[in-house]
Amino acid sequence: xPDPVSILGVKVSAxxxxxxxxxxxEFLNSDEPKIIVTPNSEMILAASRDEEFxxxxxxxxxxxxxxxxxxxxxxxxxRPLSERVAGFDLVCELLSRIAGTEHTVYxxxxxxxxxxxxxxxxxxxxxxxxxxxxxxxxxxNDDEVIAEINALSPALLVVCLGFPRQEKWxxxxxxxxxxxxxxGAGGTLDVLAGNSTRAPEFxxxxxxxxxxxxxxxxxxxIRMTALPRFALKVIFKGRKYK
Ligand code: UDP
Numbered sequence: 001x002p003d004p005v006s007i008l009g010v011k012v013s014a015x016x017x018x019x020x021x022x023x024x025x026e027f028l029n030s031d032e033p034k035i036i037v038t039p040n041s042e043m044i045l046a047a048s049r050d051e052e053f054x055x056x057x058x059x060x061x062x063x064x065x066x067x068x069x070x071x072x073x074x075x076x077x078x079r080p081l082s083e084r085v086a087g088f089d090l091v092c093e094l095l096s097r098i099a100g101t102e103h104t105v106y107x108x109x110x111x112x113x114x115x116x117x118x119x120x121x122x123x124x125x126x127x128x129x130x131x132x133x134x135x136x137x138x139x140x141n142d143d144e145v146i147a148e149i150n151a152l153s154p155a156l157l158v159v160c161l162g163f164p165r166q167e168k169w170x171x172x173x174x175x176x177x178x179x180x181x182x183x184g185a186g187g188t189l190d191v192l193a194g195n196s197t198r199a200p201e202f203x204x205x206x207x208x209x210x211x212x213x214x215x216x217x218x219x220x221x222i223r224m225t226a227l228p229r230f231a232l233k234v235i236f237k238g239r240k241y242k
Contacts, residue, residue, distance in 0.1 A: 004063065005079040008048035008233060009241045010039060012070060013062045016082045020064050021093045027061065027181040028094075028103055028155050033174050035060045036183040038087030040067030041230035042223060043163050048233065048241070053164045056171045064090065068207035069227055073234040084207075087185040088198060091158055094183075098156065100128030106149055106179075109137035109160030110189040118192035137161040142173065150178040157182040160189045 001023070004011035015023065020036075027034035037060040039047070047054040057063055064085035065071055074081040095105065107115040115134035122129055132152045137160060139145050149157065157179045159166045166184040174182070190196040198204075199212035214224055 001062075005074045005077065005081060006241055007070060007073045007077060008044050008230075008238065009054050009058075010044045010047050011058050011063060012039070012065050012074065012081070014079070014081060015062070015064060015085060017085050017089065017093075020062065020085045020090055021097070023062055024090065024094055024181060024183070025097060028098070030180060033177050033179050034062075034181045035170050035174055036062045036064065036090070036181065037167050037170075038064050038066040038085070038090065038184060038186070039070065039163075041069030041073070042067075042226035044070065044073075045226050045230040045233065046164065050164070053167070056164065056167050059171050060167070068209070069230055072207075073230070073238065076234050077238045086204075087183065088188045088191055091183060091185050091188050091192075094156060095122055095126045095129055098129070099126040102130075103155035103180075104130040104132045104152070105156045105158065106132060106152060106154035107134040107158050107160075107189055108145070108149070109135075109158070109162075109166065110187075110193070111138065112136040114193045114195060115160075115189050117194070118189045121192055121194060142169075146173060146176055150176075153178045155180040158188065159184050160186060162186065 002014040004013050037057050047057050065081050066087050068084050071081050071084050107119055119131040119134050132154055135145055159170055159182055161169055170182045170184055191198050199209040203209045203212040
């Protein structure tokens with residue numbers, strides 16, 4: 001892979017969607033557990049203020065540019081990325097590539113019943129997919145959940161605990177997990193379950209998925225102020241970060 005692009009200290013992998021999916025498939029055949037994180041602007045802004053979170057993101061094996069803001073930021077720091085690699089799309093692509101193969105899947109995260117509902121829907125959408133287990137994301141005891149995952153030794157672990165919990169959880173437990181690849185994917189299980197919807201293609205194509213989300217969930221307005229704050233920080237301080 002080419003050198004990563006440093007955005008406010010987070011080393012984003014210089015990959016396009018095809019490259020990211022290909023690399024993820026390679027990870028599924030590796031000997032040690034690999035980790036993919038999918039930061040958007042809000043997460044990178046948080047990491048620029050939280051050294052531990054920044055270190056966690058940079059310990060992943062691949063850091064894909066989930067949001068359009070990250071793609072614009074890369075341009076501003078002089079290392080353009082070719083396109084956005086949305087965590088949701090990457091998970092769907094992996095599910096479609098591994099359906100009918102020996103690779104198994106475990107869904108971890110979201111509110112009770114959501115992961116199971118997502119699994120049921122995926123069994124319809126991806127015939128031959130082997131989802132071997134699910135667990136909600138509101139557990140207190142890591143040991144119990146890890147024991148359950150390890151007993152099933154899934155190849156792919158989809159972790160949707162919200163950020164920064166999902167990234168910290170994956171990095172903290174990577175040595176203990178009997179898996180090939182874990183990917184942190186935010187609200188992916190909610191969308192797969194049909195509980196929330198992805199923005200229509202028009203919004204995605206024009207880089208205004210955030211506007212759709214704001215329309216649907218106005219309570220996210222505070223979280224969304226991260227986008228302009230992120231942009232300003234990249235414009236004024238972006239080049240200072242190595
Ligand atoms: N979540 C979870 N455990 C927690 C906190 C959150 O499983 O302790 C789930 C939450 O139910 C939702 C997902 O994590 O399904 C986070 O979704 P969001 O859309 O906020 O994703 P983000 O924008 O953080 O990527």
